[in-house]
Amino acid sequence: xxxxxxxxxxxxxxxxxxxxxxxxxxxxxxxxxxxxxxxxxxxxxxxxxxxxxxxxxxxxxxxxxxxxxxxxxxxxxxxxxxxxxxxxxxxxxxxxxxxxxxxxxxxxxxxxxxxxxxxxxxxxxxxxxxxxxxxxxxxxxxxxxxxxxxxxxxxxxxxxxxxxxxxxxxxxxxxxxxxxxxxxxxxxxxxxxxxxxxxxxxxxxxxxxxxxxxxxxxxxxxxxxxxxxxxxxxxxxxxxxxxxxxxxxxxxxxxxxxxxxxxxxxxxxxxxxxxxxxxxxxxxxxxxxxxxxxxxxxxxxxxxxxxxxxxxxxxxxxxxxxxxxxxxxxxxxxxxxxxxxxxxxxxxxxxxxxxxxxxxxxxxxxxxxxxxxxxxxxxxxxxxxxxxxxxxxxxxxxxxxxxxxxxxxxxxxxxxxxxxxxxxxxxxxxxxxxxxxxxxxxxxxxxxxxxxxxxxxxxxxxxxxxxxx
Amino acid sequence: xxxxxxxxxxxxxxxxxxxxxxxxxxxxxxxxxxxxxxxxxxxxxxxxxxxxxxxxxxxxxxxxxxxxxxxxxxxxxxxxxxxxxxxxxxxxxxxxxxxxxxxxxxxxxxxxxxxxxxxxxxxxxxxxxxxxxxxxxxxxxxxxxxxxxxxxxxxxxxxxxxxxxxxxxxxxxxxxxxxxxxxxxxxxxxxxxxxxxxxxxxxxxxxxxxxxxxxxxxxxxxxxxxxxxxxxxxxxxxxxxxxxxxxxxxxxxxxxxxxxxxxxxxxxxxxxxxxxxxxxxxxxxxxxxxxxxxxxxxxxxxxxxxxxxxxxxxxxxxxxxxxxxxxxxxxxxxxxxxxxxxxxxxxxxxxxxxxxxxxxxxxxxxxxxxxxxxxxxxxxxxxxxxxxxxxxxxxxxxxxxxxxxxxxxxxxxxxxxxxxxxxxxxxxxxxxx
Ligand SMILES: Cc1cc2nc3c(=O)[nH]c(=O)nc-3n(C[C@H](O)[C@H](O)[C@H](O)COP(=O)(O)OP(=O)(O)OC[C@H]3O[C@@H](n4cnc5c(N)ncnc54)[C@H](O)[C@@H]3O)c2cc1C
Ligand code: SF4
Ligand code: SF4
Numbered sequence: 001x002x003x004x005x006x007x008x009x010x011x012x013x014x015x016x017x018x019x020x021x022x023x024x025x026x027x028x029x030x031x032x033x034x035x036x037x038x039x040x041x042x043x044x045x046x047x048x049x050x051x052x053x054x055x056x057x058x059x060x061x062x063x064x065x066x067x068x069x070x071x072x073x074x075x076x077x078x079x080x081x082x083x084x085x086x087x088x089x090x091x092x093x094x095x096x097x098x099x100x101x102x103x104x105x106x107x108x109x110x111x112x113x114x115x116x117x118x119x120x121x122x123x124x125x126x127x128x129x130x131x132x133x134x135x136x137x138x139x140x141x142x143x144x145x146x147x148x149x150x151x152x153x154x155x156x157x158x159x160x161x162x163x164x165x166x167x168x169x170x171x172x173x174x175x176x177x178x179x180x181x182x183x184x185x186x187x188x189x190x191x192x193x194x195x196x197x198x199x200x201x202x203x204x205x206x207x208x209x210x211x212x213x214x215x216x217x218x219x220x221x222x223x224x225x226x227x228x229x230x231x232x233x234x235x236x237x238x239x240x241x242x243x244x245x246x247x248x249x250x251x252x253x254x255x256x257x258x259x260x261x262x263x264x265x266x267x268x269x270x271x272x273x274x275x276x277x278x279x280x281x282x283x284x285x286x287x288x289x290x291x292x293x294x295x296x297x298x299x300x301x302x303x304x305x306x307x308x309x310x311x312x313x314x315x316x317x318x319x320x321x322x323x324x325x326x327x328x329x330x331x332x333x334x335x336x337x338x339x340x341x342x343x344x345x346x347x348x349x350x351x352x353x354x355x356x357x358x359x360x361x362x363x364x365x366x367x368x369x370x371x372x373x374x375x376x377x378x379x380x381x382x383x384x385x386x387x388x389x390x391x392x393x394x395x396x397x398x399x400x401x402x403x404x405x406x407x408x409x410x411x412x413x414x415x416x417x418x419x420x421x422x423x424x425x426x427x428x429x430x431x432x433x434x435x436x437x438x439x440x441x442x443x444x445x446x447x448x449x450x451x452x453x454x455x456x457x458x459x460x461x462x463x464x465x466x467x468x469x
Numbered sequence: 470x471x472x473x474x475x476x477x478x479x480x481x482x483x484x485x486x487x488x489x490x491x492x493x494x495x496x497x498x499x500x501x502x503x504x505x506x507x508x509x510x511x512x513x514x515x516x517x518x519x520x521x522x523x524x525x526x527x528x529x530x531x532x533x534x535x536x537x538x539x540x541x542x543x544x545x546x547x548x549x550x551x552x553x554x555x556x557x558x559x560x561x562x563x564x565x566x567x568x569x570x571x572x573x574x575x576x577x578x579x580x581x582x583x584x585x586x587x588x589x590x591x592x593x594x595x596x597x598x599x600x601x602x603x604x605x606x607x608x609x610x611x612x613x614x615x616x617x618x619x620x621x622x623x624x625x626x627x628x629x630x631x632x633x634x635x636x637x638x639x640x641x642x643x644x645x646x647x648x649x650x651x652x653x654x655x656x657x658x659x660x661x662x663x664x665x666x667x668x669x670x671x672x673x674x675x676x677x678x679x680x681x682x683x684x685x686x687x688x689x690x691x692x693x694x695x696x697x698x699x700x701x702x703x704x705x706x707x708x709x710x711x712x713x714x715x716x717x718x719x720x721x722x723x724x725x726x727x728x729x730x731x732x733x734x735x736x737x738x739x740x741x742x743x744x745x746x747x748x749x750x751x752x753x754x755x756x757x758x759x760x761x762x763x764x765x766x767x768x769x770x771x772x773x774x775x776x777x778x779x780x781x782x783x784x785x786x787x788x789x790x791x792x793x794x795x796x797x798x799x800x801x802x803x804x805x806x807x808x809x810x811x812x813x814x815x816x817x818x819x820x821x822x823x824x825x826x827x828x829x830x831x832x833x834x835x836x837x838x839x840x841x842x843x844x845x846x847x848x849x850x851x852x853x854x855x856x857x858x859x860x861x862x863x864x865x866x867x868x869x870x871x872x873x874x875x876x877x878x879x880x881x882x883x884x885x886x887x888x889x890x891x892x893x894x895x896x897x898x899x900x901x902x
Contacts, residue, residue, distance in 0.1 A: 024533035025508075027522055028515035033492050045507065072509075073494040091507030113498055137494045262552055326493060326552030333488045333553075385488055 002041035002085065006062045010044050010086070013054045018045040029087050032072040032079045034420055035336060035384060035394075040067075040081035047092045049167060049175055049205040056203070057173030059086055059449055067451040068199040070111060070142030073134050075337050076418030078145060078198050082453035082461045088203060090141055096120050097206065105164070105181050106209045110141025114148075117209065126211045129156040132414070133322050144204055147196030149414035151247035151278075151321065154372035156212070158414065160195040167206035168194065171445035181208055193440065198416050199451040201444040215280035218246075219290050220308040222317055223275040223297045224268050228252060231273040232347040234300040235371040238277075238293055239344060245293070248372030249276040249321055252351075255368045255379075258327040265320025271303065275371065276321050324368040325379070331366070332381035338397040339415040340404030344374040353403045354378045361392045375413035376404065402427055419453065422460040434458070477523050477530060479567055483560060484524050489553035490517040496547035496557070501827045502540050505844035510537035513547035513557040520560045530571055538564040540838060542831035542845070543702060545798035565704025583708065586695045587715055593638060596668045600635070639671035640690065648678065648688040655685030656774070659726040659763075661740070663733035664695050665866025673866065673887075676894035677732045677767060683897050684776050691729070692719050698739040701746070702831070710750075713743045717756050723763055732767035732890050734802075734865040738794030740764045766795060768805040768864060768889050781899025782815035783892065788858035789818075790849070790872060791825040792865035798825075802864075806889050810862055813896045819856040823848075830871035843878070850875040853884065860885045862892055 011019045020026065020043040030039045041064070046052045059066045065085035072079050081087055093109040096117075100106065101124055108117060114135040117128040131150035132138060138148070144166070149158040156162075165179030179191035194201055225231040228250075235248050251259070251274050256267045267274055275297075279289055294305055308314040328335050342350045351367060358365035358380065369377040380396055382389040397420075401411040405427035412421055425434065437456060444450075453461040496513040497503055503512035510519065519537055522528040543558045551557075585591050640662060650656075658681055666674040678688050697712030720729070731737040741764055743757035765773065787810055795802045803825075811818045829845030849872070853861055861872055861884060869886050876884045 020508075022533045023528065024519060024531070024537060025510055027528060028509040028518055028537070031492055031518060033494060071494055071497060072492075089507065115498075134493070134495070136498050323552060326491075326495060329489060329491050329493075329553035334491055383488065385484075 002064055003062060006058065006064060007042055009058050009062075010042065010055060013058065014044055014046060014051055018047075019043070020045075029069070029072075029089075030080070032077065033075050034077040034080070034418065035334070035390065036077050036080060036419065038080040038082050039084065040087045041084045043087040043089050045089045045092055049169065052088060052090075052169045052203055052205055053173045053175050055086065055088055056169050056171065060172055060447065063447065063449070065449045065452045068110075068141070068145070068203040070139035070145065071113070071137055072142075073138040074142060074146055074418065075339070075415045076146075076412075076420035078142075078416055078418040078451075078454065080419065082419065085449075090139070090203075093205065094139075099124070100181075101126065103181060104211050104213075106211050108140055108207055108209060110144070110204050110207060111139045114138050114140060114143055117211075121211055125214050127214055128162065128209055129153070129212055130159045130162055133325055135322075140207055140209070141204055144195050144207060145198045146416040147414065149370065149373070149375070151249050151276075151370060153414075154248055154370060155244050155246045155280075160192060162210045163191065163195055163207055164210055165191060165208040166194065166204045168202045168204050170202045171447065171450040175205075179208070183210075196416070198418060198454055200441060200454055202450055215246075215282075217281065217283040217286050218314070219279040219286055220314040220317055221277045221279075221290070221293070222267070222306045222308075223277060224271045224303045224305070225273045225275070225301070226271065226303050227301070228273045228351055229348040230301040231275050232344075232351070232371065234275060234297050234302065235347065236344050237296045237300060239372065241292065241296060243289060243293065245277050245372070246280040247276060247278040248370070250274070250367070250369055250371040251276070251321070251324060252367040254331070254364065254366035255324050255328065258331050258366065259320045259324055262327040262330050263319060263323055265316050265323075266306075267320055276317060321368070325377075328366055328379050328381065332364070332383060334384040335366075335379040335381050336393045336397050337415060338378045338380065338400040339375070339413045340401050340409055340411050341373065341375045341413045342404050342407040342409035344371070346407040346409070347371065347374060347376075350376060350403055350407050350409075351378075354400045357396050357399045357403070361396045363389075363392060363396055370413070373413065374409065376400075377413070398424060417455045419460060422455055422457045425455070425457045477567060480520065480524050480563060483520070483563060486556055487517050487521045487524065487560060490514060490521070490551075490555050491553065492518070493552075495550050495552070499546040499550050499826070501542060501544065501546065501829065501845045501848070502841060504848065505841050506540075508540075511540040513551065513555065516541070516557055516560060516564075517555060520564065530568060532572075534564075535568055538568070540841065542793070542827045542829065542834055544793040544827035544831065545796075546825075546827065549796075549798050562701065562704055562706065565702075566706050567704075569704050586697075586700060586708075587712060589640070589692070589694055592664075592695075593640070593668075597638070635669070635671050637671070639667040639674040642671055642675060643678065643690045647682075648690065649682065650685045650687050651682050653685055654687050656687070656727040657725065658686040658688050658770075659691045659720070659729040660688050661691050661693055661696075661729055661731035661733075661736055661764075663731055663736045663866060665733060665870070670866055670869060673732065673869070673891055676888065677730075677890035680771070680776075680890050680893045680897065681730070684771070684774060689726070694719070696736045696739045697746075698735050701739070706746075710746055713746055713757070714750075714753050716740075717743070717753060717760060720760065723756075723759050726763055728765050728770055729760070729763045730765050730767055730770050732864055732888055734766060734792035734794040734800070734863075735867065737764055737766035737769075738799045741800060766800060766802050766805075766864065768795075768809055769800070769802045771893075772805040772808055776809070776893075777897075779813050779893050779896030779900065781813075781896040781901075783813050783896055783899070784815040785860050786817045786819055786856070786858040787813075787860045787862055787892070788821045788853060788856040789824060790821070790828065790853070790861055790863040790868055792863055792868045793825075793827050793831070795864055796825045806862070806864055809889055809893060813892060816892075819858050821852045821856045821858075823852050826852075828868050828871045828875070830867040846871060846875045846878075850879045850881070854879065854881065859883065860887060860892070862887055862889055864889050 030037045090111040094111040098107040364381040366379040411424040509515040697709040701709035747753040829842040
């Protein structure tokens with residue numbers, strides 16, 4: 001239990017109303033989009049860098065852990081207060097601070113929604129490229145925390161390629177800048193270290209984003225297949241022909257069913273898989289590229305290819321893809337996403353093995369994923385009201401990650417490690433690799449107060465312990 | 470506290486509903502209350518988590534939980550953005566009902582719900598007295614008595630807002646006036662009297678009746694009670710059912726009307742949901758279904774009967790605010806009001822961003838949670854201001870009052886707020902003159 005004097009001190013920093021600590025309030029900060037819970041001691045709403053710094057300093061004085069919270073949509077337990085302590089709620093730091101069109105840069109506060117970044121520059125003809133399917137509900141700060149990706153990241157790269165610098169409150173409360181507006185800051189790439197660190201190295205309070213000019217032309221196609229293997233082979237073939245579509249997204253039959261049930265996006269119900277392929281860039285050459293892709297798909301037994309003829313048709317196709325995770329909710333109350341990556345050529349085999357794991361446990365598995373990156377998202381369906389189901393799901397998830405690792409891939413595509421995949425780190429790293437990561441963490445946060453118990457398996461707090469509250 | 474508060478039996482039927490919430494957080498960005506505060510307990514995900522904890526015994530019914538469930542506009546924006554479409558508004562009402570049953574609604578509130586709302590003449594007397602005291606410069610006294618606010622808090626805000634006091638209620642005004650169709654009679658329309666227009670904005674009702682008559686309707690002013698929505702919002706579901714049944718009785722033989730119309734989105738919306746409210750009662754739910762077939766919101770009816778094109782010119786830029794109960798989240802009457810507005814000669818229509826976001830009036834909300842309500846309103850007025858429209862049109866008395874308050878607070882003195890029917894009426898009148 002946190003000392004009352006700490007709570008008083010926090011109230012002194014941010015004001016009485018901005019500190020929550022009754023049980024009802026705390027119970028709404030004990031979860032994120034993952035499956036576990038851990039009750040924090042206190043939640044503090046901050047509204048400036050200075051306040052973040054003061055709160056972190058107070059936490060240091062009292063030796064109380066803290067965790068930065070964006071919009072709590074992460075899928076790996078990233079914002080759970082595993083050792084209780086303080087949740088630093090950034091929700092009110094959501095402003096656009098600067099739009100610098102000439103230099104294609106923008107400065108924002110961390111809690112701004114991903115989609116609202118593009119919303120702020122859309123009429124100027126610009127956009128922010130990383131497009132997680134959760135874009136309307138997740139924050140840029142959280143994207144930085146998880147190094148979020150999305151369909152368009154196949155061509156444009158993930159969050160780390162688009163966040164060039166940031167103001168950070170370090171784990172001891174000091175305020176500093178990492179990187180800046182320039183593409184390549186001299187010296188060690190600390191921005192790169194910070195992106196994807198899941199709040200374990202400090203809290204970003206301002207972010208310098210790279211913004212891009214909207215492409216001159218876009219072409220969106222839906223390729224329908226009677227077999228997953230054919231769809232996967234098409235993906236490999238497209239890439240090996242040195243073509244870089246903006247997106248290469250695959251959805252399997254179960255996902256198609258779910259999407260059609262919830263929003264009628266126009267995906268054929270009896271298809272084994274569909275590929276959503278989007279090309280963007282200059283008008284010049286786009287037709288040829290599209291023709292070539294159609295040809296490749298045909299060589300790989302595509303059943304039919306629909307090309308969106310207008311913005312509305314394109315939007316409908318995307319609505320289906322963007323809503324896929326959510327639509328799964330129609331099939332069953334809960335799901336776990338096993339987010340792993342394999343070399344593209346191993347896709348068919350990996351998918352088959354994941355399905356077998358599901359069968360073994362009697363669990364349904366739906367697939368929607370970034371095929372271009374080989375980034376799988378098997379969604380394992382269950383009902384969290386049934387504790388046995390939950391155990392089975394966690395086991396199945398781990399086995400699927402093991403498959404990814406065995407295939408020469410890795411255990412986290414874009415959803416972070418958090419608590420979910422800390423154990424799975426052993427599948428891809430040996431003791432020495434992990435030690436190197438330990439050193440980094442120790443250098444930044446020697447007191448282990450910034451989001452403790454995440455990522456690094458030695459620091460994982462066992463679930464049984466975490467539940468005490 | 471008695472020990473039985475830990476078992477919330479009545480929530481069990483909602484367990485499947487609440488278990489659908491996958492905590493994805495997609496309900497956050499469009500929840501007006503969450504956007505104004507950033508508090509997780511105010512967004513659907515937070516409410517669902519607490520509700521589930523109640524069912525699973527992870528928490529008990531206690532005062533701290535009340536705040537979470539009080540802070541909801543019942544606007545359904547969360548459900549509209551939720552893939553499993555969790556009906557958070559139903560959980561909220563269930564909580565409010567159960568909380569009141571356990572800890573008691575204030576006795577005075579209960580007394581008012583049972584002794585005034587079902588009796589229009591008593592209502593009229595009390596509100597009449599309150600207006601009278603305001604007219605005599607004793608506005609504070611009226612407010613102190615507080616009874617108006619409890620009958621319907623919107624009415625109280627309206628009283629504070631309105632500078633000139635309406636000389637009489639709509640019901641009285643329509644007593645000795647001609648209500649027959651102008652020209653050939655094409656329809657018989659039952660005009661539903663909403664409390665907001667009756668007691669606070671009678672001129673809107675007059676405009677509506679005028680427009681209906683203009684379009685060949687013989688109008689009958691119905692003897693209805695309050696539709697019951699405010700009572701429902703408070704979580705007095707039984708009280709709301711009683712009002713619904715009483716209203717169905719008062720309307721009697723529905724075949725005498727071609728349509729029953731209300732230019733209050735909340736009334737028309739709630740009337741359409743009587744069937745669901747009375748589902749457990751076979752007789753009344755059947756009658757409610759029959760009522761459903763007759764009820765129309767004002768804009769819905771006018772488009773359906775292909776209203777006469779207004780010819781009087783109104784040179785103004787106009788924007789439209791969708792009342793919650795008119796949006797796709799409730800009645801889904803979205804294109805009709807816009808069509809009617811655009812049809813008025815001279816009008817330049819300007820769509821506003823987030824036009825279907827709640828304005829923050831929502832039942833008792835603007836009274837009980839004034840600061841949050843005002844923040845929700847600020848966002849709305851910001852969007853209104855961006856259109857630079859001279860007139861904001863809507864179809865709900867609470868919205869009219871709330872938006873007028875917003876305009877006043879933001880120093881937008883020249884922005885007029887009116888009902889769709891008033892815009893049409895003005896155009897018809899100009900053409901007639
Ligand atoms: C339906 C659904 C679909 C999804 N689709 C995708 C997808 O396509 N691609 C994808 O990558 N992810 C996806 N996600 C996962 C999730 O949306 C992302 O991980 C997102 O980046 C999390 O953002 P958030 O604001 O919710 O962060 P949170 O969950 O609040 O935080 C995530 C992590 O970042 C840390 N953090 C938050 N703010 C800061 C800050 N200012 N400084 C430092 N650390 C911080 C937190 O401590 C935590 O460890 C999806 C999730 C859902 C529910
Ligand atoms: S959008 Fe629906 S499922 Fe997602 S958190 Fe909100 S209520 Fe739950
Ligand atoms: S009904 Fe409206 S106010 Fe209530 S939780 Fe849902 S979105 Fe928020």
